Amino acid sequence: MQTPFLDRRKAPSLVKSDSLSLNEPxxxxxxxxxxxxxxxxxxxxxxxxxxxxxxxxxxxxxxxxxxxxxxxxxxxxxxxxxxxxxxxxxxxxxxxxxxxxxxxxxxxxxxxxxxxxxxxxxxxxxxxxxxxxxxxxxxxxxxxxxxxxxxxxxxxxxxxxxxxxxxxxxxxxxxxxxxxxxxxxxxxxxxxxxxxxxxxxxxxxxxxxxxxxxxxxxxxxxxxGGQWRQGVDEKSMLPLTHVFEPGYTPILRENALQSAVMMGKPLMLRQDPDYIPFLLLNTLLGGYFGSRLMTNIREDKGYTYGINSQVMPMRHATTFAISTQTGVAVTQNALKEINLELDRLRNELVSDDELELVKNYLNGSYLRALDGVFNQAERFRSAYDSGLGMRFYVESLKRIQETTADEINALAIKYLDPKSMRTVVVGDDRQKEE
Amino acid sequence: MIQYDHFQLDNGLPFYVIHDPTTPMAAVNILYNVGARDEVSNKTGFAHLFEHLMFGGSANIPKYDEPLQRAGGDNNAFTNSDITNYYLSLPASQLETAFWLESDRMLDLAFSEKSLDVQRQVVSEEFRQNYLNQPYGDVWLLLKPLAYKTHPYQWNTIGKEISHIEQAELQDVRDFYRRFYNPNNAIVVVAGNLETKKVKQLAEKWFGPIPAGENYQRMLQQEPVQTEARELRVTRDVPQSAIYKAYHISGRGDKDFYTVDLISDLLGSGQSSRLYKSLVRKQQLFSEINAFVTGDLDPGLLIVTGKITPGIDADNAHAALEQEIARLSEKPPSAPELRKVKNKAIATNIFGELSLLNQAMSLAFYAHLGTPEIINDIPKMYEAVNPAALFEHAKTVLRPENCSTLFYLSEKN
Structure with missing residues (x-):
């Protein structure tokens, strides 16, 4: 059989993906x-x-x-x-x-x-x-x-x-x-x-x-569906009041082989207009395998098995955290590279190419995360807790797709200054002489 | 019922296509018939290191991950003693991107010093993170060489020691690739709302031109029958002493596998198991207890693990554990007790295969066993186990001389 010439250097053309459609329960x-x-x-x-x-x-x-x-x-x-x-x-x-x-x-x-x-x-x-x-x-x-x-x-x-x-x-x-x-x-x-x-x-x-x-x-x-028990007392919530202070907290462990690093801060609530575009920024920084942190600190430098950044929304607070475990000899180097990546996002506009890649990736990951009723039920739980339904995901994805490089840059300037973060290092951050 | 079609390319690469019209996603799973058991004893950890290198770019595509992510895809891989398994999911409409990427790294890899250099470090950090810098992290590094004296299962997938990983050279990588990463040494499963005809066209287009390699003949030294009880005691800086017991059992493809799987469930799966009821709830000698089988293709292990309640003497705890295990060799389980573990095993199998990706992974594995059809027969396999056969089997497996015991003792006690 005559095989037609196959150009393996050229990627198959991408099919324009359908928008997410979801039914409310x-x-x-x-x-x-x-x-x-x-x-x-x-x-x-x-x-x-x-x-x-x-x-x-x-x-x-x-x-x-x-x-x-x-x-x-x-x-x-x-x-x-x-x-x-x-x-x-x-x-x-x-x-x-x-x-x-x-x-x-x-x-x-x-x-x-x-x-x-x-x-x-x-x-x-x-x-x-x-x-x-x-x-x-x-x-x-x-x-x-x-x-x-x-x-x-x-x-x-x-x-x-x-x-x-x-x-x-x-x-x-x-x-x-x-x-x-x-x-x-x-x-x-x-x-x-x-x-x-x-x-x-x-x-x-x-x-x-x-x-x-x-x-x-x-x-x-x-x-x-009946009454479960008689008489119910009022519940009360613990206080939220706290003044966050950035800073550096080393926790030394003698003979540690690795240091566990966490770096981050409190973030805006899920209802804030910045929240959804920030998810895009977070993905770019450390939210997927091809993220800047992974590409630099794992795939280029080999300092760690893994590094990621996460946004963890709760009802009255949101956490942003970068976390990794790195060899003790390279802990300081890894911290330096994390700061560098944060600065890069604050100082440079993300390219159209990278922005498109992350948007496409998120499109796929929303489809994946919402595939099938068991996944949908799981996601519904977290949306409902903020008074939202499945529409939250449809609208989030739409907002993500509309986000521009300028917006990302503005968000990075607003939220990702390394000096605004608290860093905890458990292990040994004292740079060893080789 | 999982419906699938099957075809094979001329180069020997088999394809299985699972039809699921209910999802917009597609899953692709590629299983390579190579694992840590195919390594030589002075270059261990290599199959797993190689898995990392499979993401470092192929002959015509500089980066594997980037185009996949651009297509909305996500992927990962794992290596165990028997196989190296790569899997991805992406919107079904982008399936061709997956074929393009996977076929190129099956065709030829970009062998770069830089990629090898970085991944040697990454895997060394993985070794430290998961095996050295964690409480109880080195248990498997101790237990496997105690249980296996001849068979390559004596080392773990991560390798015997970091130095083996650090010493890996580019020539080793090339040789390994040529030997194992061939279409006739792999299995592809594609799942989603897809037509087999269309999948076949894409398969022929992208995977068809890849030349077959030499057939790999696996010739491993099998483990001799263990004839006396083995024991190792180590002391570590951990809060609780622990006991790990490893009994030799049959391989995953053996007809007895389902029997011995149920034996492990009777012993230590969940809070209604014998070990939990007797040793955790009643006697309170242990705070955690578990039993499971490894599921290796060559004869594997039934493992019992227990964390000892602080203040309890490890030898006393062990004696009670052995006594409880021995009960299964003294009397067959009751019909309701056997019914319980069967029901649980069957339900667990159903819950485990709810996702498309898990279905694809399972089908690839069963096809590798030579019996793809059992993906729909697992309930029957468990149902077929009868109490008398289970009792006879328990008597042969649960003998002290068939067992290796690791006492992992806390410095604090």
Whole structure:
């Protein structure tokens, strides 16, 4: 067969991509008023149920309370012992995931479609009659403490904790950080109180995604749609007040092979007009494999296995952070290069070519991140928390595509001055003589 | 049910096409039949280092990542003892860009000193970050050479030591590429809302002209049967002492694999497992416990790991652990207990293959095993395991003389 000449140097032409189209979930409510959002798709025989409570750590009056409360839901209820919850869940091939973040805490149930009815009574019991028995609590708490101590030996974790305290303030809603001693100060009554205050239908919403049908929805309403308990106390939030100060915090660890670096600052809220264009700037700087930080510090200099910059939005605060782990001999060099990349963004306009590349990349990554109902349900949770729906993503992507090089430069000048950042280095930043 | 078509190019490169009309994305997975087991013992870590170099530009394309990102794509790769696997996802409309990029690096790589130099450093930092500068980071560096004395599974994918990576030379890179990175030593899976006919046209256009290489004949020394219990004790600056036990089991393609996978689940998968119930919840000798199988293609390992509760003597904890493990060799599991682990394994398999990319990855792996069709048969494989056979198998695997035990002791105790 005669093969036509193939010019491998020439890239295939790119197809103009379709704009993102997304549907809002179906919005319903349980009889007790809890909002219910449904992302339906029968492609896979699986269902996911998320119940999200305004019960993250900003609502706790003692450290570890939010996290331990939600994790204890699996450790025994009035109707099921911890062992019974585990063996029934496993028997039906299901998983419960229990997480607390800063603003919210949530319980996610993953189940095969046909087993969902068997799992709902367990879910109901966890939500309405968790028992927080002292012996279950003691065991869970000591296990959590051990895991915490181990985690706390990791340079990256030490850096993250120190950074967070420095950026938001040690005793504030977003800066409070647990320490080893906090495990000893915690008791099961703290959890009972937090549970009663926060785990009720008026303080929650539900998302169901996957192969759900009307029968499931009816069943969920029958199981969880009544009153959960009598009498609910007012909740209150920890203070936000803190004056951020830039600076440099080295935390020396003798014999360290690497230094964990975190550098960043508090940023504007998600509702701010600068927020979406800043996401584009962040991607360019350190948000993807081809980013400037990766290209320079990993792919050109080989100082690290990885480096990235991140924007982490929360309800009343946003964190910006660059993080990496570098060999101790090159820590100072790496810091110098990070500063150089920040300065370059402030001093030079990004080229049309690079800007187009990042826009295209983000277009693809929005499509990817929103592909399928399980991903959509996940994204919906973070948008809904800011009072937004799926439209947020469609509009964000549109705004990203409209962003100009001048805007990026202005944002870099406004937000990315290295002198405006706090840098934490855990390891050894003393440049060694070779 | 995952639907797919199959065709093979004249140069020996097989293609599988998964049809999914529900997504705007496409996934491409390319599996190369080469892993750390194909390395020589004084140049370990090479397959993985080479994976890094595959992103350093190919004969006609100076940078791999940039054009892919420009097409809205994202990619990554992993190396294990058996395979090196490259995967990407991008909008389905841009599929040809993926074919262009992947075919060029299969055709010929740009071998540059600069790229080798940088990636040697990057991988050395990866070694430090994940294996040396972390609590418990060196566990696998200790455990594998204890369990394997002959087979190349005795070293980890990252390599035995950093010096092996630092000493890699450009000639090694060239030889390795010529030997392993050939169309007849790879498998391609493409997934998305795609027509097989169209995929075939693109495959012939971009991959068709790549010449086949010599067929690679793998001749590895197999591990002799272990005849006595092995033990290693080390002391480290960690908060908790830990125990790691490694039992020899069959390879991933063996019919017994599903049986031994269920044995590991009975022992230590989740909070309803035997080890958790007895040793964590009841006796409180351990704060964490787990059991799993490695899934290697050559005979692999069933691993049991446990972190010991501070204040508990490691030998006492170990004795209790051995006692609990031995129970599975004394009496078959009850029908409900076996039903439980089967249900869980089957559900886990379904949850694991919800995404297009995971489906593509799995299909490539099963095709590499020689049985692509089992991608839809995994539930049947687990269902087929009966309690009597499981009991017999547990008796052969869970013997102390088939086990290597690492005591990873905390300096603090």
């Amino acid at each position: 179906r919005k319903l409510a349980l009889d007790n008023g809890m909002p219910l959002f449904v992302f339906e798709s029968s492609i896979h025989p699986a269902v996911r149920v998320d119940i999200v409570f305004d019960a993250g750590s900003i609502w706790q009056n003692k450290k570890l309370v939010a996290d331990t409360t939600i994790k204890m839901l699996k450790e025994g209820t009035a109707s099921y012992s911890a062992g019974a919850i585990a063996s029934k869940t496993d028997y039906y091939g299901a998983f419960f995931d229990l997480q607390a973040a800063r603003d919210t805490a949530w319980i996610s149930l993953y189940s095969l479609k046909n087993h969902l009815p068997k799992l709902l009574p367990i879910l109901k019991s966890m939500l309405t009659e968790a028992s927080f028995r002292n012996r279950d609590f003691k065991l869970k708490n000591s296990r959590q403490k051990q895991a915490f101590i181990t985690n706390n030996q990791k340079p990256k974790q030490i850096a993250r904790m120190a950074f967070n305290e420095l950026v938001f303030g040690a005793e504030t809603a977003y800066g409070q950080t647990a320490h080893e001693v906090d495990f000893d100060l915690l008791n099961n009554q703290d959890l009972v109180q937090f549970y009663q205050q926060h785990f009720h239908p008026k303080n929650a919403y539900m998302i169901i995604s996957g192969a759900v049908d009307e029968n499931h929805i009816q069943l969920i309403n029958n199981t969880l």
